[in-house]
Amino acid sequence: MARSIDVxxxxxxxxxxLAVEDVSILIPARSVxxxxxxxxxxxxxxxxxxxxxxxxxxxxxxxxxxxxxxxxLYGADVDPVAVRRxxxxxxxxxxxxxxxxxxxxxxxxxKLNSKRMKKPDADSMVERSLRGxxxxxxxxxxxxxxxxxxxxxxxxRLCISRAIAIEPQVLLMDExxxxxxxxxxGAIEDLIHELKDRYTIVIVTHNMQQAARVSDMTGFFNLSGxxxxxxxxxxxxxxxxxxxxxxxxxxxxxxxxxx
Amino acid sequence: MADVHTTDRPQVxxxxxxxxxxTSHGLRxxxxxxxxxxxxxxxxxxxxxxxxxxxxxVSKGLPAFSTQFFTYSMRNVVGDGGGVYxxxxxxxxxxxxxxxxxxxxxxxxxxxxxxxxxxxxxRWITLLVDVMTGIPSIVAGLFAYALFALLFGEGVRMGLxxxxxxxxxxxxxxxxxxxxxxxLVPNELREAxxxxxxxxxxxxxxVVLPTALAGIVTGITLAxxxxxxxxxxxxxxxxxxxxxxxxxxxxRITTLPVFAFSAYATPSFPIEASQEKAWGAALILMILxxxxxxxxxxxxxxxxxxxx
Numbered sequence: 385m386a387r388s389i390d391v392x393x394x395x396x397x398x399x400x401x402l403a404v405e406d407v408s409i410l411i412p413a414r415s416v417x418x419x420x421x422x423x424x425x426x427x428x429x430x431x432x433x434x435x436x437x438x439x440x441x442x443x444x445x446x447x448x449x450x451x452x453x454x455x456x457l458y459g460a461d462v463d464p465v466a467v468r469r470x471x472x473x474x475x476x477x478x479x480x481x482x483x484x485x486x487x488x489x490x491x492x493x494x495k496l497n498s499k500r501m502k503k504p505d506a507d508s509m510v511e512r513s514l515r516g517x518x519x520x521x522x523x524x525x526x527x528x529x530x531x532x533x534x535x536x537x538x539x540x541r542l543c544i545s546r547a548i549a550i551e552p553q554v555l556l557m558d559e560x561x562x563x564x565x566x567x568x569x570g571a572i573e574d575l576i577h578e579l580k581d582r583y584t585i586v587i588v589t590h591n592m593q594q595a596a597r598v599s600d601m602t603g604f605f606n607l608s609g610x611x612x613x614x615x616x617x618x619x620x621x622x623x624x625x626x627x628x629x630x631x632x633x634x635x636x637x638x639x640x641x642x643x
Numbered sequence: 644m645a646d647v648h649t650t651d652r653p654q655v656x657x658x659x660x661x662x663x664x665x666t667s668h669g670l671r672x673x674x675x676x677x678x679x680x681x682x683x684x685x686x687x688x689x690x691x692x693x694x695x696x697x698x699x700x701v702s703k704g705l706p707a708f709s710t711q712f713f714t715y716s717m718r719n720v721v722g723d724g725g726g727v728y729x730x731x732x733x734x735x736x737x738x739x740x741x742x743x744x745x746x747x748x749x750x751x752x753x754x755x756x757x758x759x760x761x762x763x764x765x766r767w768i769t770l771l772v773d774v775m776t777g778i779p780s781i782v783a784g785l786f787a788y789a790l791f792a793l794l795f796g797e798g799v800r801m802g803l804x805x806x807x808x809x810x811x812x813x814x815x816x817x818x819x820x821x822x823x824x825x826x827l828v829p830n831e832l833r834e835a836x837x838x839x840x841x842x843x844x845x846x847x848x849x850v851v852l853p854t855a856l857a858g859i860v861t862g863i864t865l866a867x868x869x870x871x872x873x874x875x876x877x878x879x880x881x882x883x884x885x886x887x888x889x890x891x892x893x894x895r896i897t898t899l900p901v902f903a904f905s906a907y908a909t910p911s912f913p914i915e916a917s918q919e920k921a922w923g924a925a926l927i928l929m930i931l932x933x934x935x936x937x938x939x940x941x942x943x944x945x946x947x948x949x950x951x
Contacts, residue, residue: 435838437834437837437838440834440837442761465837465840465841465842466840467840468837468838468839468840469839469840470840472838472839473838475831475834475835475838477831479829479831479832479834479835480835481832481835481836481850481854482832482854483850483853483854483856492835492836492839493839493840493841495849496836496839496841496845496846496849496850497839497840497841497845498845543835546835546839547838547839550839550840
């Protein structure tokens with residue numbers, strides 16, 4: 385049930401401060417879209433506006449339009465809590481719930497919303513989600529150990545299985561590998577390749593090789609100076625963005641001449 | 644659009660590092676010794692009154708301990724004999740009710756301040772909690788007495804009134820400690836729950852509170868330890884009696900600190916027996932506080948999120 389995301393003329397504010405200006409981008413379904421750009425250019429802010437996590441910061445709001453398969457994400461009758469159930473998110477630092485076991489972490493989306501499940505259904509969902517995140521073989525013998533007993537890379541994959549357990553349509557990843565070693569990073573990139581058959585994935589990354597490896601589409605964000613809003617400079621197929629971009633700034637960034 | 648710069652970085656040259664310290668090295672060591680000695684000295688001086696207090700209370704209180712001391716009240720006791728059973732019951736009842744009043748109010752206030760509060764109201768609440776922390780305990784007692792005198796008439800005495808006075812003292816402590824503990828819960832955990840489509844209140848109940856549970860329980864236990872020894876407000880509100888009173892909603896009720904005070908201030912004959920019982924009550928109180936501290940440590944050990 386992947387969906388495409390159509391963003392038009394989006395401005396994102398923190399109170400009076402315009403953080404991201406005038407973003408229009410079409411994110412196709414069942415593909416990986418990478419967002420790259422220097423720090424502070426609004427990639428993460430933009431990503432968080434896609435599941436309405438942006439507005440948990442007091443005073444933060446957006447204007448413009450985000451349509452997910454024709455449905456307005458910021459429509460007056462849209463419940464942000466319901467939005468977040470269908471758009472999963474993986475954060476920069478692995479954040480499993482420390483009070484819960486591995487099993488309960490995967491079940492968290494159900495348990496915290498008091499959805500009752502029969503034990504066999506729950507077991508199969510946990511197994512499916514952990515297999516989906518390539519973690520099952522490593523943890524199947526210790527499902528009831530605390531989630532924080534895992535290594536960083538395993539914790540991040542646990543967070544991915546937690547996110548996909550609620551079967552979202554879109555999966556947002558905010559620098560999911562920046563706290564991980566190259567081997568764990570490789571495991572997660574493989575996983576992203578597998579997941580894109582079923583989900584629309586948007587990933588923010590500082591690692592341009594990673595963007596080139598995992599994504600079909602790339603969007604380049606930049607800002608013209610400190611205190612200025614971030615902008616989407618260019619977006620297009622990854623191959624084109626890395627070999628023959630339209631904009632000079634994109635070329636300078638992807639070739640490592642700045643940033 | 645950002646300008647693109649291709650800078651040639653200047654070569655960095657590190658100065659050679661001298662590893663032989665010379666005289667400055669010896670001087671630094673001497674200063675280090677001096678500071679260590681001073682810190683230890685300060686520590687020992689701070690420890691002195693504590694050790695002396697412990698020794699005095701234990702040596703004077705322990706002789707009072709007997710089966711009779713723990714199982715008898717002072718009702719109809721003339722001369723030697725009798726015990727502090729009534730005061731133990733009174734302390735447990737009054738303190739328990741104070742905790743029952745304070746914990747929900749304090750915890751909910753802390754949750755409001757940390758999870759929801761922003762702007763004017765939260766600032767006012769924080770200010771008022773700060774002011775409450777500084778209320779002298781006798782004023783809390785007078786407040787409770789004035790309140791109950793309005794409701795039940797002058798001269799009223801009851802355990803509940805004492806509990807209300809103690810709550811005035813306990814609530815700000817509970818708010819402060821719970822607030823600190825809730826602030827320690829990483830925001831990433833809240834965001835993780837929100838991103839799963841969990842509403843705010845469920846996130847608080849099922850993620851934030853369990854994560855902070857050990858600290859919250861420890862804070863509450865220490866707040867109880869702090870108020871269990873209050874005397875002044877209970878003198879006004881609970882009064883003193885020689886009998887056991889299991890009903891905190893009517894009549895005088897004696898607590899351990901008030902008993903210790905009155906046994907010393909207005910002793911019966913023989914004076915030595917009264918004084919010995921006062922020290923005994925003080926020792927029980929200290930054991931209680933120490934037990935509460937131990938319980939707090941155990942609880943924080945049990946409830947702390949495990950990693951293995």
